[in-house]
Amino acid sequence: MADTKSGRHAAATGSGTSGLTPLVQGPENLECKDFQEYLRTRQTPDTLEKLYNYPPICLAVFRELPELARQFIIRILFVDQPVPQAVVTSWGAQRFAKDQSEATSCLTALNVWRVTAIPGGLTAWELSPTFKKSVRQVLLGGGKPWPMTNTLEKDSKPRDIAFLDTYAMSRWRCVLHYMVGTGNRNGTDAEAISPDAVRILLHANLMKRDDRDGITITRQGFQFLLLDTRAQVWHFMLQYLDTCEERGISLPECLSMLFQLSFSTLGRDYSSEGMNNQMLTFLQHLREFGLVFQRKRKEGRFYPTRLALNVTSKEAAATATVATNEAEEGIQDSGYIVVETNYRVYAYTDSPLQVAVLGLFTQLLYRFPNLVVGVLTRDSVRQALRGGITAEQIVSYLEQYAHPNMRLVESAIQSKSCLPPTVVDQIKLWELERNRFTYTEGVVYNQFLSQTDFVTLRDYAQSIHVLVWQNERTRTMVVQKNGHDDVKRYWKKYSKSGV
Numbered sequence: 001m002a003d004t005k006s007g008r009h010a011a012a013t014g015s016g017t018s019g020l021t022p023l024v025q026g027p028e029n030l031e032c033k034d035f036q037e038y039l040r041t042r043q044t045p046d047t048l049e050k051l052y053n054y055p056p057i058c059l060a061v062f063r064e065l066p067e068l069a070r071q072f073i074i075r076i077l078f079v080d081q082p083v084p085q086a087v088v089t090s091w092g093a094q095r096f097a098k099d100q101s102e103a104t105s106c107l108t109a110l111n112v113w114r115v116t117a118i119p120g121g122l123t124a125w126e127l128s129p130t131f132k133k134s135v136r137q138v139l140l141g142g143g144k145p146w147p148m149t150n151t152l153e154k155d156s157k158p159r160d161i162a163f164l165d166t167y168a169m170s171r172w173r174c175v176l177h178y179m180v181g182t183g184n185r186n187g188t189d190a191e192a193i194s195p196d197a198v199r200i201l202l203h204a205n206l207m208k209r210d211d212r213d214g215i216t217i218t219r220q221g222f223q224f225l226l227l228d229t230r231a232q233v234w235h236f237m238l239q240y241l242d243t244c245e246e247r248g249i250s251l252p253e254c255l256s257m258l259f260q261l262s263f264s265t266l267g268r269d270y271s272s273e274g275m276n277n278q279m280l281t282f283l284q285h286l287r288e289f290g291l292v293f294q295r296k297r298k299e300g301r302f303y304p305t306r307l308a309l310n311v312t313s314k315e316a317a318a319t320a321t322v323a324t325n326e327a328e329e330g331i332q333d334s335g336y337i338v339v340e341t342n343y344r345v346y347a348y349t350d351s352p353l354q355v356a357v358l359g360l361f362t363q364l365l366y367r368f369p370n371l372v373v374g375v376l377t378r379d380s381v382r383q384a385l386r387g388g389i390t391a392e393q394i395v396s397y398l399e400q401y402a403h404p405n406m407r408l409v410e411s412a413i414q415s416k417s418c419l420p421p422t423v424v425d426q427i428k429l430w431e432l433e434r435n436r437f438t439y440t441e442g443v444v445y446n447q448f449l450s451q452t453d454f455v456t457l458r459d460y461a462q463s464i465h466v467l468v469w470q471n472e473r474t475r476t477m478v479v480q481k482n483g484h485d486d487v488k489r490y491w492k493k494y495s496k497s498g499v
């Protein structure tokens with residue numbers, strides 16, 4: 001009889017695969033999910049129904065759907081009976097069959113509509129009653145007013161957009177400074193982050209507790225630092241939402257308020273008078289992360305910042321890219337890096353955070369009051385790769401903060417990248433030096449009683465194209481995880497036959 005064991009099998013891309021050891025664990029990388037992925041993978045159908053009781057959440061879901069899926073919803077939103085699937089299929093031309101299939105799958109996965117039977121034995125689509133009611137309220141009005149829309153007296157000291165942008169980035173930078181070790185970890189000044197923020201960083205595995213060094217950054221934390229600001233804030237807030245129940249805060253209410261902020265107007269003040277204690281606590285956390293500005297904790301007025309407006313919507317972030325770059329000029333030192341063909345990197349900055357991030361993948365040579373000089377070397381890049389940073393992330397970071405003069409060269413030579421092609425290619429080649437293994441989920445079969453049993457099962461696995469690796473001398477083989485059930489059934493049938 002064969003013994004089985006689940007795990008990961010490593011296969012080399014080069015020669016000499018016979019000496020490989022099965023069940024090698026692959027590296028853990030940062031997994032950044034968008035809003036749809038978050039709902040599909042982390043929320044149950046019952047939880048989704050609770051979320052759809054909040055119109056702002058339904059509006060956010062509707063906004064993030066594929067265009068064809070939005071068309072389907074609008075067409076059946078005011079139909080009070082199930083619509084046959086054949087009728088929905090007839091709405092699109094045959095050449096759009098793939099797009100239509102993706103749209104229907106997306107709506108089903110999000111529990112926006114469900115399959116139901118109608119007289120005559122036909123199958124039909126029916127919108128979720130809760131989702132339908134909330135979307136109707138959003139489009140036509142009605143229902144309870146949003147708490148933050150209460151009327152306020154005119155602010156005697158209004159805050160302009162420039163101030164809000166500066167405040168938001170300064171608060172968010174406190175979190176990033178803490179991660180790279182340049183921030184205050186003793187909580188003795190205004191730049192320190194709260195224990196709540198530290199708890200989220202630990203929960204997200206962006207940092208970890210070390211008996212020797214205290215709290216240190218992880219592989220995922222290195223990757224997190226190279227993301228753009230919007231992606232960083234969104235990933236951070238998803239981790240916060242995962243801990244809502246532990247804090248005694250309602251997840252649906254938090255999501256609803258987060259989306260209300262994303263629909264707000266930058267530079268306008270809103271009221272917190274109608275919020276319950278849970279939402280007031282959530283508001284203070286958003287204040288700490290830089291998503292809202294509030295002068296004092298008990299003041300009934302707050303201003304959403306650009307981080308809150310752009311965090312949940314890919315389209316909003318795309319349309320606001322130019323405005324964000326202009327707003328962050330002088331705040332984030334956008335466009336401060338020059339990369340030369342000799343792999344030298346010049347960073348016109350005095351920010352400890354930016355210097356620390358640059359030091360993740362470059363060898364720093366000189367440091368002046370407003371200039372840092374480094375060089376991209378094989379060792380420095382490989383050190384970053386070992387920390388979980390990819391070549392694509394390094395290139396993307398250098399492109400994102402490239403000096404304006406480099407962008408002028410890019411437009412002049414009509415290049416796809418503002419970086420020297422030799423530098424980009426070499427960084428990717430250094431990564432390819434390390435990518436000699438591919439990881440496949442699989443199941444190990446070993447301890448066969450006879451060579452005949454091994455050969456029979458191996459040949460069957462090979463015939464159905466699920467064999468990953470085999471060693472005839474040790475009577476060991478690895479099959480794909482999705483083919484394990486078929487191979488197992490065949491083995492039981494073969495064993496009972498007594499052949």
